[in-house]
Amino acid sequence: MLDNKTVLKQQTRRLAQWVGAMGMCGWLVACTGPTARPGVEVKAQDIDFLPDSLEVQPFSANQRNYGAKLTALVKTGIANEKYLKVVEHGGQTILSGTLTIGRVNTNSHCKPYEIEDKDGKKVTKYTCYYRKQFTSQATYSLSKGGKVIAGNNFTDNYDSEWHGETAAEARTKAISDENILTNSLNTLARQIVSAVSPHQETWSFPLATGVAWQFWKRHPSLKLGIQYYKSRRYDQAEKYWNQAIKQAVEPQDKAAAHYNIGVLRVHEGKYANAFRLFKKADELDPGNYLYMRALTKAEEAGWNQKIITAMGARKSSTRPPVQRRHAGTQKYRLTVNATPRESKIRILGIKPKYRPGIALKPGKFTIEVTHPGYHKKIKPVIIKNADLLVDIELRRK
Incomplete structure (x- = not known):
């Protein structure tokens, strides 16, 4: 093995050779071409346990055919990433898991409030609320040669509330149970795909x-x-x-x-x-x-x-915790609870894309929430010295 002195001597000798070569190049006026910055790419394939092929076995589920739906979404997602080859049988590794679908719980209530009509008389009116809550959980494990080499579980919680002047009006604004289940399966599938097939840019x-x-x-x-x-x-x-x-x-x-x-x-x-x-x-x-x-x-x-x-x-x-400060930093979490849930959320005037629990320094920010078929809503917020949770509900056009 070379010691530091030997390496320095070799570098000095190579430097002299390089200077001589550059002098010759200058005399011949013939040394052209771009110089490339040395770099080594750390790709996902360099990781010892990353498989070349993957067999996705059907996810078992506690309700209807949702296990088959999740399996299909995971297969499609991994195949689209194009870093792992998905095979039907004989994969180098095997992905399996379970899916637990909860019930969609509903709750409704109305709150009275008083206003004055044009004659100055007090009139009692109501704001009615309709709420849906739902939880689903997926657990996956990755096996190689009969031995589990990786695994995790993911939980997706849904909690949204709609309001109107009557209970019926609030209920008509709610998202259907089937859409809630479909969105939850898509969320769980994306998390599993991200875990099993990491994006190559992350490793470069x-x-x-x-x-x-x-x-x-x-x-x-x-x-x-x-x-x-x-x-x-x-x-x-x-x-x-x-x-x-x-x-x-x-x-x-x-x-x-x-x-x-x-x-x-x-x-x-x-x-x-x-x-x-x-x-x-x-x-x-x-x-x-x-x-x-x-x-x-x-x-x-x-x-x-x-x-x-x-x-x-x-x-x-x-659901990121509220009123919790990042240890050792001056940033706080911002989470937007938008209705409809599939709304597009942006923070105007900054480069980082919004994600639930995004860490931001204290200051003023402008949130934009959009969804097809709904009126766009822009809301200014201020982050002071605590995490912030903002509820924004869009109105139908």
Whole structure:
């Protein structure tokens, strides 16, 4: 194994050869062509336990044919991702699971209030409410050679309320039970597909090389780590990158070593650890596009907020807790409870796309909710020093 002095001698000799070659190129005026930034793609196929083919067995269910519907949705979703081959029989791994469908519970009540008519007389009127609640749960397991290698369970809770001047009017605004069940199955299927077939963009992180333009100052352990990484000898790669963290003088080299070890953690499915290492790299070398891009990807994937299993499955909370502050940050969660439930929700004026429980700094925001057949609604909100839950109900056209 080469020590640091030997590596430095080799780099010095190669530098002299490179300078000579560049001088010859200048004399011949013949050295052209773009220079590519070195990078290594960490693809899903590099993960030891990611299968090449998958057999999806029928999900068992407690009601009617909903198990078959969920199975079909999962098969279609994984096939559309195009990272795993779905086969009918003889797959390298087997996906199986159960589905539990609850009852759609309804509740209605009316509240009286008084107003004055044009003659000044008090008139009693009513606002009637109609509420539907529903819960479904899916559990999946991924087996290889008779041994379970991954698994998780997902719960989808539905809770919406409609109102009108009469109980009948409120009831007519409600979504049908069949639509609620269909939407719930789609939600559970998306969660299972995301867990079993992670999107390739999530796994694509080019390695960092340290001080790019002053390559003669670059710590040799960084380059050795990259060489071992390319040879898929990840333990040795991490060893040399840890050396760079301890011995490197330039903060850019320390940042690159932290980031590269974070890429290894992505390999291992340790996403929260990867996020912390990416954040450390950004602190050591602020403004580096590579680290900012990695942090953005990690935050969009929820690595800083959720516990993720080895296959990327997230232990989801269907309704983010209110009045809970993020530990160690100044951001708070915003959740919009829109009716109809399938409404499109946007936060105007910011780049991040809305998702339930999105973390935002205190300030003023404008929420836009739209749905075909309903009037668009725009509502300003203020996040102060606590999580915020906003209820928005659209009116039919």
